[in-house]
Amino acid sequence: MNRAPGPTLADIARAAEVSTATVSHALNGTGRLADATRRRVREIATGLGYAAPSAPRTRSLGLAVTTFAGSAWNFVAVSYFSQWLTAATAAAHAHGYALTTLPADRGAGTPWHTLAVDGMLLLDSPRGDPVLSALRARGIPVVFDGRPADPRPGDVWVDNDHAATTREVLGHLAAAGARRIALHGGFGDEHYTYAVTRAYEEWCAEHGRAPLVIPFAPDDAPGHAFDRAFATRAADAVYCLYDPGARQALAAAARHGLTVPEGLLLVCASEDPAYERSAPPVTTVTLNPALTAETAVAALIAIVESGTGGPPSPPTVPAGLLVRASSVRR
Known part of the structure; x- marks a missing residue:
């Protein structure tokens, strides 16, 4: 390096x-x-x-979630990140490495410029990520979960095929009778949001349907973002991109007298096991965070120990559609 x-x-x-x-x-x-x-x-x-001057090897890796503009949010409370962190820690320990998890906040007290690690795992790195800039300047190897917004030649990332997964979800909803499918997203500034939104808009254009993107807000527990679409029946199905999305949609549907799945079909990208026990059980998309983490850790350690680049093409981890009652009409 x-x-x-x-x-x-x-x-x-x-x-x-x-x-x-x-x-x-x-x-x-x-x-x-x-x-x-x-x-x-x-x-x-x-x-x-x-x-900074080269530091001796530490046999330690760092992990950071750098999306959402560096706000001090508790990403460990989100099932995807908690599962990712658990699997990454186990994988690092299996290779004889420690793993340090950094806070989401990028304030002056966060040691991006002095952190003593052999390599970093960055999750959902957004466009213009200052943490990534600091790591690049220090020559610290980085492996990304999710394609970086501004990739450079030689960058290594592990990701899902978001376009194929989005098309699978939309095809499933259409087969269940949906005619007006809304996308609940548009919040993050990372590749995941852009890739799914682009695939959704392309699918709508191909099938002659008007796209409807409903903005997600993490603190919108009552689901007020859905009010207009549900009041006018502009949507008869929703694909939520973020973990709390289905809970927000269910709250809004109840307020507007929409039953799920009879009046509204619902799918959410989430690893939260509570959706399996909700009323009704919610169809989810799993992005397989554990396998993604294990693959990313292995790639980073290979780069650290060889001193060369990563695999010739970014590894792709398969996503999965777990069909439950919320997206199946009897």
């Missing part, structure tokens, strides 16, 4: 209009600096392509 010569501490100090001591403190997480100063110096260092 050789790095080209980059800017020095003095170059960063000139660009940030601070002393080299301030730059050193900001990059190393030491000294008494204002959070704003520390953050600004680190951002300038990343923008200039600063690479």
Whole structure:
């Protein structure tokens, strides 16, 4: 993992209009600096392509979920990420590596510029990801869960075939009698959201149906985003892209007098086992997080230990449609 010569501490100090001591403190997480100063110096260092001196091998990997603009949200509470983390930890330990999970918040106290790991696993990396920029500048190998929004030659990621999965879901709903299928998504700025939305719009165009994208909001427990579509019966089926989506749709359907599945067909991409026990049981799409995690960890360790690139083509993990009562009309 050789790095080209980059800017020095003095170059960063000139660009940030601070002393080299301030730059050193900001990059190393030491000294008494204002959070704003520390953050600004680190951002300038990343923008200039600063690479910290090579550190010795640690036999430790890092894991971060960097989507949703770096807000301090608890991704471990989401079934997909909790299963991913459990499987990744087991896989890393099986290879003799530790695994450090970083918080979602990207504040000045988060050690992206000083984290001592041999490689990083990035989940749902969005466009313009500052964490990715910092890792690239330091020359730390990265393997992605999900295609990065701005891939570079040699990038390695593990993903599902979201286009094929979306078409399978829409075909299933259409076969069950749906004529006005809405997509509940449009929230994240990662490849998953774009890929599913694009496949949905293409399918609608091919089948002569008007697309209807209902915006998802994580705090919309009553499902108010569905109100207009359900009140006017503009949708008779919904495919939810995010874990809480089906609960929001069920709440809104009950408020508008729609029964599931008779009045509304429902499918949700989720690993939450509670959907199997809901009333009615909800059809889900599993993205197989455990297999994805194991594949990503193996790829990252192979890169770390060989010092070369990853597999010639990104590994694809199959998704699965688990059909239950919410999408089958009797």
